[in-house]
Amino acid sequence: MSTLTNTIFSPELAARFDKLVTIYPLRRSALVPMLLYAQDEVGYISDAVVAEIAERIGILELDVRNVLSYYSMLRTKPAGKYNVQVCTNISCMLRGGYELLDHCKHKLGIGHKEVTEDGLFSLEEVECIGACCWAPAIQINYDFHDNLTPAKVDDLFQIYRDGQGKDVK
Structure with missing residues (x-):
């Protein structure tokens, strides 16, 4: 999987994601950390976040949503500051x-x-x-x-x- 040129994330977070997928034996192992970092930056896990993370890791959006639905600390709606x-x-x-x-x-x-x-x-x-x-x-x-x-x-x-x-x- 190559680095995405069009991203919804800040350049710093996009670079962090590019590195994350290289440090785990399986790219999929970076999923939960990526979701947490994305939530910190965006405020919640939107459809656009799901799509981009799935593409970065090389998995289906459904796989991302399955993990997203399991962890209560991950939000699909905006929270307060x-x-x-x-x-x-x-x-x-x-x-x-x-x-x-x-x-x-x-x-x-x-x-x-x-x-x-x-x-x-x-x-x-x-x-x-x-x-x-x-x-x-x-x-x-x-x-x-x-x-x-x-x-x-x-x-x-x-x-x-x-x-x-x-x-x-």
Whole structure:
């Protein structure tokens, strides 16, 4: 498979993809990393992303969609600039995860897998983010926040609104 000259991705990401397919024994092994990088750049996995990644790897679009449908961290709809994931698995649940989720819904005015009108926040309930010892916890984009209370969540939302969150670019 040769390098594509017409791409929907930035030159930097296209170059990264060209390299990725060469470092795995099977080109198909680059699929999940490519989907994650594409989602970070585009915001979600669109039909155009599916088509280009399939072409870059040399597989069917259906193969890409099968993988896409399996992983819950891959989105097929746009999310907010800050994707808030609230853990409600057993440790977080026992320490107030559902109450935190309800608080987030109320504070942001949105439900599960919805986006605020200004596009700043999206919200989703997730099974586990691996912060069980510090429950309840949430993840905003790739940043973990733990030992939370509703008041701490309110402070976090304000920090991100002000553009001061850890992963603000």
